[in-house]
Amino acid sequence: MTEAADVMQPAGGFDAPFVKELVRIWRAEDMSGAWAGKSDLDLLEPYILDKEKRRALPVIGDPDPDTVWRLELFFNAVAVSIEKATDVMIQPMLKMHHEGFGRLVLIGGRLIAVNKQLRDVHRFGFDNLAKLASEGNKYIRDGIKMIRKFPDVANY
Amino acid sequence: MTEAADVMQPAGGFDAPFVKELVRIWRAEDMSGAWAGKSDLDLLEPYILDKEKRRALPVIGDPDPDTVWRLELFFNAVAVSIEKATDVMIQPMLKMHHEGFGRLVLIGGRLIAVNKQLRDVHRFGFDNLAKLASEGNKYIRDGIKMIRKFPDVANY
Numbered sequence: 001m002t003e004a005a006d007v008m009q010p011a012g013g014f015d016a017p018f019v020k021e022l023v024r025i026w027r028a029e030d031m032s033g034a035w036a037g038k039s040d041l042d043l044l045e046p047y048i049l050d051k052e053k054r055r056a057l058p059v060i061g062d063p064d065p066d067t068v069w070r071l072e073l074f075f076n077a078v079a080v081s082i083e084k085a086t087d088v089m090i091q092p093m094l095k096m097h098h099e100g101f102g103r104l105v106l107i108g109g110r111l112i113a114v115n116k117q118l119r120d121v122h123r124f125g126f127d128n129l130a131k132l133a134s135e136g137n138k139y140i141r142d143g144i145k146m147i148r149k150f151p152d153v154a155n156y
Numbered sequence: 157m158t159e160a161a162d163v164m165q166p167a168g169g170f171d172a173p174f175v176k177e178l179v180r181i182w183r184a185e186d187m188s189g190a191w192a193g194k195s196d197l198d199l200l201e202p203y204i205l206d207k208e209k210r211r212a213l214p215v216i217g218d219p220d221p222d223t224v225w226r227l228e229l230f231f232n233a234v235a236v237s238i239e240k241a242t243d244v245m246i247q248p249m250l251k252m253h254h255e256g257f258g259r260l261v262l263i264g265g266r267l268i269a270v271n272k273q274l275r276d277v278h279r280f281g282f283d284n285l286a287k288l289a290s291e292g293n294k295y296i297r298d299g300i301k302m303i304r305k306f307p308d309v310a311n312y
Contacts, residue, residue, distance in 0.1 A: 091259075093259065093261065094251070105263070107261070110306075111266060111267070111309065112263060112266040112268065146266065150308070150309050152306070153267065153306050
């Protein structure tokens with residue numbers, strides 16, 4: 001068993017539809033086929049940051065562009081999942097100060113379905129795969145709830 | 157006359173409340189006092205692009221950072237004007253591809269009060285000051301209308 005697999009408990013993690021969506025989005029980014037030999041687990045591994053790894057990452061200076069990209073793909077997967085559940089087209093917008101704080105919104109029509117204040121983006125990650133799945137699902141649930149609460153705004 | 161009515165009144169140019177707000181915002185940016193000797197007209201002059209000037213600006217490559225900044229201050233003035241009229245706090249978000257297209261939204265609560273698709277940001281400007289004022293007022297009116305239509309979302 002690899003080290004990656006150790007932290008990635010399959011229960012409530014790898015089979016989660018959100019995680020599958022996230023993997024699909026990552027694969028779609030792989031234009032050059034560079035990751036064809038990588039397992040799904042390998043692709044998601046950089047999302048997993050235990051406490052020690054997280055503490056080791058400095059929060060001063062600009063966040064690593066790869067980290068910002070991972071964050072964007074994570075919320076893209078949330079967006080697509082909300083779209084599939086509601087048939088409302090969702091567009092993400094990210095506004096980030098270069099020092100790693102900012103705001104991410106997922107927009108449907110004129111509604112902010114998901115609103116996330118960001119800080120310490122340098123350390124964006126999850127304790128384990130189950131945590132990643134449950135966080136993703138929380139955003140999806142919140143987004144769907146907002147759209148069902150304000151359908152006129154989401155379909156404006 | 158209420159503040160909202162004041163903000164929304166159609167005015168010809170320099171006396172328009174929106175233009176005054178825009179000048180105020182520009183002056184507030186002038187930390188160093190470098191513009192103390194500049195008239196209001198001098199400050200706003202770069203916004204004025206007649207057809208000839210506009211055509212002369214190339215739309216390939218990245219837009220001039222000063223142009224992007226002018227665009228941001230323009231919509232900041234719209235945001236502040238909507239705030240004053242509605243008592244809803246407004247936050248702008250800009251997402252721009254470096255080639256000069258993108259999207260600008262003004263957010264109140266969970267509502268997108270103003271939604272603007274951007275293109276050819278390189279050429280952001282107005283034929284004359286009256287046009288600048290009337291465009292600004294149009295966004296303000298639209299924003300106020302949305303907030304009055306969906307107060308629950310704007311105050312969420």
